[in-house]
Amino acid sequence: xxxxxxxxxxxxxxxxxxxxxxxxxxxxxxxxxxxxxxxxxxxxxxxxxxxxxxxxxxxxxxxxxxxxxxxxxxxxxxxxxxxxxxxxxxxxxxxxxxxxxxxxxxxxxxxxxxxxxxxxxxxxxxxxxxxxxxxxxxxxxxxxxxxxxxxxxxxxxxxxxxx
Amino acid sequence: xxxxxxxxxxxxxxxxxxxxxxxxxxxxxxxxxxxxxxxxxxxxxxxxxxxxxxxxxxxxxxxxxxxxxxxxxxxxxxxxxxxxxxxxxxxxxxxxxxxxxxxxxxxxxxxxxxxxxxxxxxxxxxxxxxxxxxxxxxxxxxxxxxxxxxxxxxxxxxxxxxxxxxxxxxxxxxxxxxxxxxxxxxxxxx
Numbered sequence: 608x609x610x611x612x613x614x615x616x617x618x619x620x621x622x623x624x625x626x627x628x629x630x631x632x633x634x635x636x637x638x639x640x641x642x643x644x645x646x647x648x649x650x651x652x653x654x655x656x657x658x659x660x661x662x663x664x665x666x667x668x669x670x671x672x673x674x675x676x677x678x679x680x681x682x683x684x685x686x687x688x689x690x691x692x693x694x695x696x697x698x699x700x701x702x703x704x705x706x707x708x709x710x711x712x713x714x715x716x717x718x719x720x721x722x723x724x725x726x727x728x729x730x731x732x733x734x735x736x737x738x739x740x741x742x743x744x745x746x747x748x749x750x751x752x753x754x755x756x757x758x759x760x761x762x763x764x765x766x767x768x769x770x
Numbered sequence: 771x772x773x774x775x776x777x778x779x780x781x782x783x784x785x786x787x788x789x790x791x792x793x794x795x796x797x798x799x800x801x802x803x804x805x806x807x808x809x810x811x812x813x814x815x816x817x818x819x820x821x822x823x824x825x826x827x828x829x830x831x832x833x834x835x836x837x838x839x840x841x842x843x844x845x846x847x848x849x850x851x852x853x854x855x856x857x858x859x860x861x862x863x864x865x866x867x868x869x870x871x872x873x874x875x876x877x878x879x880x881x882x883x884x885x886x887x888x889x890x891x892x893x894x895x896x897x898x899x900x901x902x903x904x905x906x907x908x909x910x911x912x913x914x915x916x917x918x919x920x921x922x923x924x925x926x927x928x929x930x931x932x933x934x935x936x937x938x939x940x941x942x943x944x945x946x947x948x949x950x951x952x953x954x955x956x957x958x959x960x
Contacts, residue, residue, distance in 0.1 A: 653853055657853060660821025667825075669955070669956075
């Protein structure tokens with residue numbers, strides 16, 4: 608498994624310099640690492656839409672933001688994504704944990720678990736999946752997509768890829 | 771004091787401050803009264819003005835950032851108050867125009883007639899909190915909060931009923947609003 612510390616470093620090396628979000632157990636260590644690092648700030652958000660809003664403001668003030676959340680949070684920020692980010696062309700990288708993948712999770716995760724990727728297809732937000740071998744390449748590619756297309760990009764992260 | 775008077779008073783006191791205008795009448799009225807490149811007009815994502823403003827303020831600490839919010843907007847994203855109060859950006863000024871209704875959709879009541887939003891801001895650790903109801907007090911408090919560090923919170927009680935009238939819509943496209951706002955931030959950081 609990839610260490611959260613190394614994952615955070617890849618994001619920073621990749622060019623990202625503003626971090627906010629809402630925790631999920633899958634990215635618990637990653638958020639702790641980002642919070643503890645002296646070289647970047649992690650802004651704890653109270654809700655996922657607030658995180659996307661803060662990230663959008665940070666982008667306009669010159670940052671390249673990352674928003675971290677669980678896929679349940681996609682529902683919370685749907686209106687912000689559709690009526691702010693997609694129409695103003697305000698980009699951010701969204702690292703979204705994929706709870707409920709293949710129906711193996713607690714009941715509250717199952718509906719979003721089988722629909723979160725289709726939900727993004729429906730509103731027109733591109734997405735890719737992390738696996739054990741593509742972390743560095745996906746992060747580097749994401750920076751290019753986010754800064755050139757000026758739209759949100761989701762990278763799904765399933766359980767068991769980072770620790 | 772009505773909406774138009776309050777926004778006129780506030781915008782007259784501005785020079786190069788960044789302003790995030792909440793969606794609905796606040797953006798439309800501000801655009802009509804004094805369009806500036808430093809104004810970011812929201813047309814959707816209701817509630818998010820306070821979060822967007824927080825992101826700008828945190829990322830550009832050398833610039834005063836003003837959030838021009840409404841009571842309905844703030845009530846929709848009340849969690850932004852403790853986020854701001856915990857992070858304490860000194861350059862943030864949060865002005866809430868409180869008319870106790872959703873004016874953009876035809877004056878349906880909010881709940882700010884019984885909920886004291888300024889008390890919530892105090893609990894959320896804003897450094898300076900004031901409630902004003904007259905144009906004279908508004909002018910004095912805007913002058914004060916523009917000069918002094920915050921985060922500051924001004925609750926502006928709008929008492930006069932809005933007469934039914936046509937207010938123009940923001941004619942810039944969302945992308946244009948963003949591009950010129952970003953250029954205004956850039957030109958001010960050099």
